[in-house]
Amino acid sequence: MDIYDVLIRDFPFLLQGLGVAIVLLVALLSIGFVLGMAICLIQLYGPRTRLVQWPLLLYERIFRGIPIIIMLFIFYYGISGVFDISAFSAAILTMGLRSGAYQSQIFRSAFQSVPSGQMMAARAMGMSKIKAIRHIIFPQAARHAIGPWTNEFSSEIKETSLAYVIGVVELTRQAHYIITSTQGNVLTVFAVVALLYFILNRTGNSLLYAFERKLAVPGFEK
Amino acid sequence: MADELILDVQGVKKAFDGLEVLKGIGFGLRKGETKVLIGPSGSGKSTLLRCINYLTVPDAGRIYLNGEEVLDANIDSMRARMGFVFQDFNLFSHLTVLDNVRICQVKVNGVDREAATRRAHHELERVGLGDKAAAYPAELSGGQQQRVSIARALAMDPDLLLFDEPTSALDPELTGEVVRVMQQLAAEGMTMVVVTHEMSFARQAADEIIFMEKGHIVEQGTPDAMFTASEHARTRAFLNVIAEHG
Numbered sequence: 457m458d459i460y461d462v463l464i465r466d467f468p469f470l471l472q473g474l475g476v477a478i479v480l481l482v483a484l485l486s487i488g489f490v491l492g493m494a495i496c497l498i499q500l501y502g503p504r505t506r507l508v509q510w511p512l513l514l515y516e517r518i519f520r521g522i523p524i525i526i527m528l529f530i531f532y533y534g535i536s537g538v539f540d541i542s543a544f545s546a547a548i549l550t551m552g553l554r555s556g557a558y559q560s561q562i563f564r565s566a567f568q569s570v571p572s573g574q575m576m577a578a579r580a581m582g583m584s585k586i587k588a589i590r591h592i593i594f595p596q597a598a599r600h601a602i603g604p605w606t607n608e609f610s611s612e613i614k615e616t617s618l619a620y621v622i623g624v625v626e627l628t629r630q631a632h633y634i635i636t637s638t639q640g641n642v643l644t645v646f647a648v649v650a651l652l653y654f655i656l657n658r659t660g661n662s663l664l665y666a667f668e669r670k671l672a673v674p675g676f677e678k
Numbered sequence: 679m680a681d682e683l684i685l686d687v688q689g690v691k692k693a694f695d696g697l698e699v700l701k702g703i704g705f706g707l708r709k710g711e712t713k714v715l716i717g718p719s720g721s722g723k724s725t726l727l728r729c730i731n732y733l734t735v736p737d738a739g740r741i742y743l744n745g746e747e748v749l750d751a752n753i754d755s756m757r758a759r760m761g762f763v764f765q766d767f768n769l770f771s772h773l774t775v776l777d778n779v780r781i782c783q784v785k786v787n788g789v790d791r792e793a794a795t796r797r798a799h800h801e802l803e804r805v806g807l808g809d810k811a812a813a814y815p816a817e818l819s820g821g822q823q824q825r826v827s828i829a830r831a832l833a834m835d836p837d838l839l840l841f842d843e844p845t846s847a848l849d850p851e852l853t854g855e856v857v858r859v860m861q862q863l864a865a866e867g868m869t870m871v872v873v874t875h876e877m878s879f880a881r882q883a884a885d886e887i888i889f890m891e892k893g894h895i896v897e898q899g900t901p902d903a904m905f906t907a908s909e910h911a912r913t914r915a916f917l918n919v920i921a922e923h924g
Contacts, residue, residue: 580764
């Protein structure tokens with residue numbers, strides 16, 4: 457059996473690994489989205505007291521300042537000692553928390569790029585702060601955020617492969633299994649895996665860009 | 679009561695970083711009146727206008743709209759009754775012209791969408807932009823944007839309109855179309871406070887001109903009195919400079 461037969465035979469495993477990577481990706485981006493949006497809104501519009509702002513700043517700095525691989529080890533081995541957590545859950549949690557730190561900054565700069573006159577005009581018309589954020593600021597900030605968010609999407613796809621180190625059976629680990637069982641063929645197997653990541657990345661990016669074009673407003677500066 | 683004040687401003691003070699910009703300003707406005715605030719840069723006119731609807735919260739003093747005091751607690755409903763027109767328009771840039779004029783009717787006043795749409799079209803006709811309903815703000819000239827922002831304020835059916843230097847961001851050839859709309863509103867009996875350097879508007883449309891300097895009202899009176907027989911040397915000097923350059 458040569459490597460191509462093996463690849464064809466084991467392709468379902470690679471797809472399964474890809475599926476795990478996609479679930480991990482969607483889960484971590486969702487956690488990151490909710491966390492990131494909440495943090496951004498509190499940082500920009502919440503109480504200015506240190507009691508509220510400092511913990512958020514600390515969280516954001518820590519998760520952006522430590523390599524993800526170290527975080528994975530800390531969360532998996534650290535937490536599984538006290539609390540029973542699967543490698544997959546640990547990966548989602550760690551990477552979701554980290555994505556939240558990054559997404560909060562993406563959203564924050566998107567909200568800040570909406571001119572202050574927009575909020576002023578909305579408030580002057582009698583909108584409450586919450587209504588103004590919802591109907592006037594958010595729709596504009598969302599348009600500013602899609603571009604940078606696409607970067608976050610791309611880099612997180614690639615980072616899912618790091619879940620490998622704590623034993624999550626995602627695409628990269630499936631590839632490693634095939635390589636181990638066939639003794640070698642590193643180049644061929646990883647080339648296929650690289651292609652799968654690349655296709656996923658391009659598809660996701662194209663969808664996001666299409667979304668960005670759909671929301672584009674004539675004459676509205678990005 | 680016909681004589682009752684729509685707007686009553688009493689003893690408004692405001693300081694920024696210890697610098698007192700408004701030193702206790704008071705004036706009143708009856709229904710249908712137009713008052714024009716003039717004065718050199720830094721005299722506090724725009725700050726005063728912003729204090730009326732609490733975009734800038736005054737340090738002291740009271741503001742009454744139709745006898746009801748403007749407070750932090752009722753500010754949203756009070757603002758809905760006072761239209762504000764900004765120097766740089768501040769149209770909502772992600773919304774069409776129609777939606778700009780419609781959104782606050784629906785989201786603030788709770789008007790149903792159909793009625794809001796009719797009202798929006800009516801106000802756009804009124805400012806001469808009935809054919810621009812589907813355009814986005816960035817596709818319009820400055821003068822057109824400012825007229826949309828006036829329509830947006832009118833659609834809320836306000837008791838009072840506040841104009842903060844509405845033509846100062848416009849090219850000279852575009853100020854005319856905005857001034858004409860404001861003159862028409864004044865003639866139709868809209869109650870307005872206007873901060874402006876457009877002396878032609880002040881002379882023609884104002885019931886009273888208020889001249890401010892250094893946080894005080896120096897003098898106030900009818901356009902005739904102010905332009906021809908001002909009692910204060912400072913007012914005359916200011917009006918002369920404006921007349922030469924404006």
